Amino acid sequence: MTSQTPEHPVPDVPTATYRLQLQPAFPFAAAEAAVPHLASLGVSHLHLSPVLEAVPGSRHGYDVTDHARVRDELGGEAGLRALSRTAREHGLGLVVDIVPNHMALAPRYNRALWEVLREGPASPYARWFDIDWEAQDGKVLLPVLGGPVGRELAGLKVDGDVLCYHDHVFPLREGTERLPMPALLQAQWYRPVWWRLARTELNYRRFFSVSELIAVRVEDPEVFEATHGTILRLLREGVIDGLRVDHPDGLADPDGYLARLHAATGGRWTVVEKILADGERLPPGWPVAGTTGYDALRHIDGLFTDPDGAAELTACYRRFAAPRDDLGGDWAATARRAAREVIGHELAAETARLTRVASRLCTASPDPALRDRAPWALRTALEELLVRLEVYRPYASTDAAAVLTEEAAAEARRAFTVPEEAEAVDVVRDVLLGRAGGDAPGAVELRTRFAQAASALRAKSVEDTAYYRYVPLLSACEVGGDPGHPAVSPRDFHAHCARIQRDWPATGTVVTTHDTKRSADVRAALAVLTECPRRWARVLSEVGGPAADLPDAQTAWAAWQTVFGLGQAEPGRVTRALLKHVREAGLHTGWTEQDPAYEEAVERHVADGPCGPPGERMAAFRAALEPHIRANVLGAALLHLTMPGVPDLYQGTENEYRALVDPDNRHPVDLPPARADAKTAVTAAALRLRARRPEAFGPGATYTPLYAEGPAAAHCTAFARSGQVVTAVTRLSLRLAESGGWGGTSLRLPAGRWADVLAPGRAFTGRVPLVELFSPLPVALLERVTQP
Numbered sequence: 001m002t003s004q005t006p007e008h009p010v011p012d013v014p015t016a017t018y019r020l021q022l023q024p025a026f027p028f029a030a031a032e033a034a035v036p037h038l039a040s041l042g043v044s045h046l047h048l049s050p051v052l053e054a055v056p057g058s059r060h061g062y063d064v065t066d067h068a069r070v071r072d073e074l075g076g077e078a079g080l081r082a083l084s085r086t087a088r089e090h091g092l093g094l095v096v097d098i099v100p101n102h103m104a105l106a107p108r109y110n111r112a113l114w115e116v117l118r119e120g121p122a123s124p125y126a127r128w129f130d131i132d133w134e135a136q137d138g139k140v141l142l143p144v145l146g147g148p149v150g151r152e153l154a155g156l157k158v159d160g161d162v163l164c165y166h167d168h169v170f171p172l173r174e175g176t177e178r179l180p181m182p183a184l185l186q187a188q189w190y191r192p193v194w195w196r197l198a199r200t201e202l203n204y205r206r207f208f209s210v211s212e213l214i215a216v217r218v219e220d221p222e223v224f225e226a227t228h229g230t231i232l233r234l235l236r237e238g239v240i241d242g243l244r245v246d247h248p249d250g251l252a253d254p255d256g257y258l259a260r261l262h263a264a265t266g267g268r269w270t271v272v273e274k275i276l277a278d279g280e281r282l283p284p285g286w287p288v289a290g291t292t293g294y295d296a297l298r299h300i301d302g303l304f305t306d307p308d309g310a311a312e313l314t315a316c317y318r319r320f321a322a323p324r325d326d327l328g329g330d331w332a333a334t335a336r337r338a339a340r341e342v343i344g345h346e347l348a349a350e351t352a353r354l355t356r357v358a359s360r361l362c363t364a365s366p367d368p369a370l371r372d373r374a375p376w377a378l379r380t381a382l383e384e385l386l387v388r389l390e391v392y393r394p395y396a397s398t399d400a401a402a403v404l405t406e407e408a409a410a411e412a413r414r415a416f417t418v419p420e421e422a423e424a425v426d427v428v429r430d431v432l433l434g435r436a437g438g439d440a441p442g443a444v445e446l447r448t449r450f451a452q453a454a455s456a457l458r459a460k461s462v463e464d465t466a467y468y469r470y471v472p473l474l475s476a477c478e479v480g481g482d483p484g485h486p487a488v489s490p491r492d493f494h495a496h497c498a499r500i501q502r503d504w505p506a507t508g509t510v511v512t513t514h515d516t517k518r519s520a521d522v523r524a525a526l527a528v529l530t531e532c533p534r535r536w537a538r539v540l541s542e543v544g545g546p547a548a549d550l551p552d553a554q555t556a557w558a559a560w561q562t563v564f565g566l567g568q569a570e571p572g573r574v575t576r577a578l579l580k581h582v583r584e585a586g587l588h589t590g591w592t593e594q595d596p597a598y599e600e601a602v603e604r605h606v607a608d609g610p611c612g613p614p615g616e617r618m619a620a621f622r623a624a625l626e627p628h629i630r631a632n633v634l635g636a637a638l639l640h641l642t643m644p645g646v647p648d649l650y651q652g653t654e655n656e657y658r659a660l661v662d663p664d665n666r667h668p669v670d671l672p673p674a675r676a677d678a679k680t681a682v683t684a685a686a687l688r689l690r691a692r693r694p695e696a697f698g699p700g701a702t703y704t705p706l707y708a709e710g711p712a713a714a715h716c717t718a719f720a721r722s723g724q725v726v727t728a729v730t731r732l733s734l735r736l737a738e739s740g741g742w743g744g745t746s747l748r749l750p751a752g753r754w755a756d757v758l759a760p761g762r763a764f765t766g767r768v769p770l771v772e773l774f775s776p777l778p779v780a781l782l783e784r785v786t787q788p
Helices: 028-041 076-089 111-122 149-155 181-186 195-201 221-236 254-265 294-303 307-321 331-344 348-364 375-386 406-413 419-432 441-463 490-503 520-531 533-544 553-566 571-585 596-608 615-624 626-642 678-692 733-738
Strands: 017-020 045-048 052-054 064-070 093-098 102-104 140-145 156-159 162-165 168-171 190-194 210-215 242-245 270-272 646-650 703-706 716-721 725-730 746-748 754-756 767-769 779-784
Touching (some): 017 028, 064 076, 140 149, 140 195, 149 156, 149 181, 149 190, 156 181, 168 190, 242 254, 254 270, 294 520, 307 533, 331 348, 331 375, 348 375, 348 441, 375 419, 419 441, 520 533, 520 626, 626 779, 678 779
Parallel strands (some): 045 093, 242 270
Antiparallel strands (some): 102 210, 703 716, 716 725, 725 779, 754 779
16 A cells, blocks of 8 residues: 555655654754755655654664654654655655664663663563673663772762762662662662673673663564554554664564564565675565665675775785784784674673573583583683674574584684583584574573674674774775675676565665765775775875874874865864774774873874875875766766665765764754755756656566676676666776777667666667767766667
8 A cells, every 4th residue: 555645645665765864953844844855856755763762962863762752852743743744745755763672771761771770670661671680689780880889989869769870860779768878779670880890791781882772672572562652653644654674683583573563564665774794695584675775885886996906905005004914904814803802892791691691501401412511611612603703693584504604613613722622612503503402491592692692793893893903995894895805896796786676676775874984975986096006005105104103004094095085174073083993993092991192193193194284195186086086976876876776865965975974974964955066966867767767676677787898898887777777887987097998889778769867868779889978977877768
C-alpha cells in the first residue's frame, strides 16, 4: 500500500533519500522549511536522524532516553506530524533512524534506568538492560566519579531521595536516605566509581567502549514492544514510511530482531547499518531491503583509485614516515596490533565478561571435553580468535565456520606453550560453531556475547584506531574500506552492481554520511594522489619533510593530506581534526591519557605548516590538479545516483561539500538554494531522472555494463539501466591526460537515440567518440528518447 495524499503519492520504495541531522539548532520546523528545496532536487523521502527523546542538547539523537516520546527539543510529535504533512504536500515521505541497541546512561532522564538503579534486579525494567548482576556484588557499576570514591566523597550529596554528584543525579534505595555516606553508598543497587574503572570493571554492556550508552535487550519481546511502540504507531498512522536501523551488529539476535521488526512494520522499507568486509555478503535471510550503503562507497571510491599509483604512494609514505610494520607500516599488521591493544585495554571489561561466561559454562558442563579449563586459558583462546576475525561478527544465519576458520584456530593455538592448554582454543571454537554445548543457556550466551564483543572490537580497532595509524592514502581509511587494497577495477565494480541489482535492488547506497571520516568530495581529491604519487612526495619534501620540529612524520603526512583534501581551511578546524586523529591513533597521545606537549607540537605544525606559508605551495599543487579532482567529484556523484540501490544524499552534498567527521558532523545544516555549479547540476539532473523513470532504477530494473573501445578504454566506466538510461564517467583522468587523452576511443550506445540530460539539445546514436561525449563535462547521463 502506498502512503499518500490523493494529489501527491509517496512510493513504498524510495527512489532517493536525503539525510537530515536533527538537533535543537535544526528541529522539525527547520526541516519543514527545507522541504520545498529538497522536493525540487527530486528525492522521494527525507531521511531523519533519531527523533525520539534524547539527552537534552544532544546534537545527534543516538543517546535515546525515552522511546515513548518524540523529542520535545525538536518540536515533539506535533512538530514531526507537521513535517510529515508538509513533506507529503510536496510528494515526499519520511524515513527515520532508530536505535535498538542502546540508550543513554543518564538516569535523571532515562526513567527505565532510574527504576533499575532504585529497585535493582527486582525492577520490572531490569530486563531492559544487559547487566551482569553476578558481577560487582550484584551492583551496577557507574563510572562517573572524577577520582577514587574516597577522594570524591565531599562531592556526593543527598538531596531528599536522590544522590547528587555535580550534574549527575541518582535515585536512592528506599529507606537509605539518612544513612552516613559510606553506608549509604554500600546500600544502593549501584556503585558510583572512578571513571577509569570502566575499562576493566564494567558489568553492563555498552555501545562499543562508550560507557555513557547502556545496551538494551531488544531480543526480549516485552522490551521490543516497549521500545518500538511509538515508532510502530507512527508507521501505522502514515506519519513515517521507512526505517534505518542503527548498529544491528550489537544485538544479541539480529536475525530474530529483524524478523520481528519486519512483521511489526508490515514489511516497510528498512535498511540496516551493516558494515560488510570486502567479499562478505549480507545474510540472505534478513527481511530487509539491504544495507545503508557503505559497500557502495567502497566500490565507488576504489574505482577512482589507481592500483599501481596507490602502491607507489604507499612506498613514498614508508620512506617519508618510516613506520614500524605494526604501527602504520603494513595494513594487516597494524590492524592486528590495534585489535590486540583494544581487546586488552578499551574492551577489557567486555573480555572479562566473556571469560566469565566461558568459565561458568565449562565448570558446569556435563561434557568432559569442556571441563577443567583454566579461566586464563579460556580468555587467551577467546582473545586469539577475536583478533583474527576479518568481519564484524559471525551470525546464526550464516556459517560461522567461514569466519572462525581452522587456519585462525591453528594460529590461536600458537599463543600457548603447552599443547594440552592450547586445547582451550578448540573448546571455545567448538562451542561457537555449535559443535559442543548444544542449546545449553551458557553455550548460547557464549555465542551471543562473542559475536557482540567481535563487532565492538572490529569497530574500535579498525575504524577508530588502525585507520588513524595506517595513513598512506586517507581516502581509503573510510568506514567499510580496505586500506590494504584500496583500488577497485571496473570489472569488479560492474560485478558488485550486478549482484546488488539481482539480490538487493532496494538497498541503500551512500558516499557521505554523518559517520564518514571525510566527505566524498574530500576523498575524491585525495584519490588523485594515486595518479601522481611522485609529484605528491616531491611537493611534500618541499613544504615539510621529516624534521625535528614536526610532531612525527606519520602525523605530518596525514596533516598535509588533510589540507590537500579540504583545500583552503581555517587553522582551528584543521587543528581540531588533527587532534582527533592523533588521539584516535593512540601512538603519542590519547583521549584519556593525553600528552599536552605532543598535542601542542601538533598545533604548532598545523599553524606553521599546512595552514602557514608553506601551505601556499600545497594549494598551488592542488589547483593544478583541479580538473582531475572535478572529474572524480562528478564521477562519484553520478555513479552513486544511478547505480543499483536507493541513493541517500547527506545534507548539503548536492553542492560541493568538503567535510571531516569532526568537527563538521555536528554542525547544523545550512540549506541554501541549489548553487549553479556542475555538481549541483549533475545531482539535480540525476535525481529528477530517477523520479521520472523509476522503472529504470528500482526492483525489476536491469544493469548492463558497457565497455569502451580504443586505446583509452580503461578510463571510461559506463553502464545502462533497463535500456533507458546510460551513465558514463571518466576515471583516472590525470593518467588519461598524461597518455594523450581519448584519442580514438569510443563507446557504443545501445540501440536508439539518446538525449544528453546534462546538456539539453545534444543527442547521440550508435558509436560515440568519447572526446565528444565527455565535453564539456567528464561525465555523461543519457536518456533514451526513441525506441530501437
